[in-house]
Amino acid sequence: MASKKDYRVPLRSQDLNVYILDISYFSGKLEAYLKYKGIDFKRIELQWDDWATTIAEKTGLMQVPVIHDTVADVWLRDTTPIIELFEADEGLSKIATGVLPDCPVQRFVSRLLEDFADEWMWRPALYYRWGFKTDRDLYARRFCVDFLTNAYKGLVPEFIAKDSIIRRQVNDYIYMDGIRDEATKANTEQLYLDVLDILQMHFEKHQYVLGSQPTMADFGIFASMFRHFSLDPTPAKIMRQRGPAVYEWVARMWNVKNQGPGSPRVSAPDGDIPDTLYPLFDIISDQYLPYLNANAVAFKNNKTKFDFTVGDACYKFNVVPYRVWCREKLQDHFNDMSSDDQNAVRIFLEKRNCFKELFSDGIIRSNKDHNGADPPFCREKNYNLMEKVKMYTGGTPWHESQESLPNSFFMVCTVVCLILGLIFFGLGMLLELTD
Known part of the structure; x- marks a missing residue:
């Protein structure tokens, strides 16, 4: 297995296969980073059968995006460690601008903002996609067309497939992420509005998050703002009306060209950041870092759930071991x-x-x-069919839900949908024979 010390980023044309979903939060983040660095890659949009076979077996996970380095036959996953790995590569640093500033304060802030955007903006991004009828109907349809075509192969009517998808997504990404009443819904919506307002004021004065070139913070914030908030009908309408400078920044990030070797230019003096971002740190200090701490303490105490209050909203969150690791990595960056x-x-x-x-x-x-592998590297693993069904219905072991009953319920729903699909298929064949 490759290690961080001996791995080298291939710089020849299309030596990297990048497996993505076109609607994916983190796929857009990684694509934007690779484009900015000038890395030519082969873009592969996944179907369910690819995910359930190649990706699950080669990475041990069912998540995107993942990279296959076809030269070294190495598989990479998780966008943050991938970016950290690529930024440390000497060959790449000789031809492309980095995304981590030289100033230690700005470097740490870039990582902190990226982590905040990756993890804390995930909840409102998924809420807006699956919590509003227009949005969820659109994306259930896209899910069927873009991802599940090869899986159902006409056996399951589309309306059954779409209903199964919506139920699964609403359960996993709204209910299971603590959004269970009007107070938590309102608070989740307000988080998007508050961040959008802050970024609107910031991008009226600055091209990018820390200055005149993108940093790691830009790519973290871009993940939710691109594939979710700027494209999903409900939040996109809000962005066009309330955050046009953010809308413009999203397009700028997708088209920005690398300026050659060197560190990113930051508009604030060393030891500081643009003051237009200060209000964002109020959210980080009041909400995100206390959440990370509460999640870590609950994990340490072997709990699977914990209560967390933001304003008038009381969330019942599942403990997420991955976010214990996120907090740990931020602390390690400081201690190093x-x-x-x-x-x-x-x-x-x-x-x-x-x-x-x-x-x-x-x-x-x-x-x-x-x-068994240190991110971004992967270890192969074999799964049986039922394990793959469980991963589809309840999440991968990377972000799996802590509640087994709803996952079991949705496993049953998936099996029932398949059985109903076979019944409809059989009836269709019978009608054809009797015509």
Whole structure:
């Protein structure tokens, strides 16, 4: 298995196969990064049978995006470790602008903003897609056409397939993510509006998050703003009316050209960031970092659920081991700095009320083995059919739900849909024979 020390990013044309879903949150993030770095790759849109065979077996997971380096025969997953790996590559750094600033404060902030955007904006992004009829009907249809065509092969009527998809997505990404009443719905909607308003004011003055070139923070924020908020009907309408500068930034990110080797240019002086972003750190310090801490403490205490309050909304969240790891990595990035750099970062974070929240309750290790491989690397694993069905209905072991009953219920629903599909198929054949 390759390691971070000996892996080299292939720079020849289309040595990388990138498996994506065109509607995927993180697929858009990775595509934008690779495009910006000038890496020529082969774009492969997955069908269910690819996911259930090649991807599951080669990576041990059923998630996208993943990269297959066809030269080294290495598989890579998880966008943040992939970007970190590529940024450390000497060959790539000689031809492409980096996305991590030289200034330790701006470098750490770039990572913190990326993590916040990846994990905390996930809930409103999925809520808007599956919580509103216009949006969920559209994406259930796209899911059938783009992803499940080869799986059903005409055996299951589309209306049954769409209903199964909607039930699964609403359960996994709304109900199971704590959105269970009007207060949590309103709070989730307000999170999108607040972040959109902050970014609107920021992008009226700045081209990118930290300055005149993209950083890691841009690609993290881009994940939700591109494939979800700027494209899904309900949040896209809000963005066009309330955040046109954000809408413009999304297009700019998709088209930005790399300027050659060097570090990204940041508009603020060393040790600081644009002050238009300060309100975003109020959300990070009041909501996201306390959430990461509560999730980690619950994990440490062997709990599967915990209550978390934001304003008037009380969420009942599942413990997510992956986010324990996210918090751990942020703490490790800080602890790996020199004492002078740590002091500079600490001064900035304390001004923004983030330092205490990040290190509250100390370092809690996730002890996550990532299927026996250190991200972004993967280890092969064989799954039987029922394991694959469980992964489809309840999530992969990477982000799997903590509640077994709803997952079992939706496994049964999937099997019932297949049986009904066979019945409809048989009736159709019988009618043809009797005509």
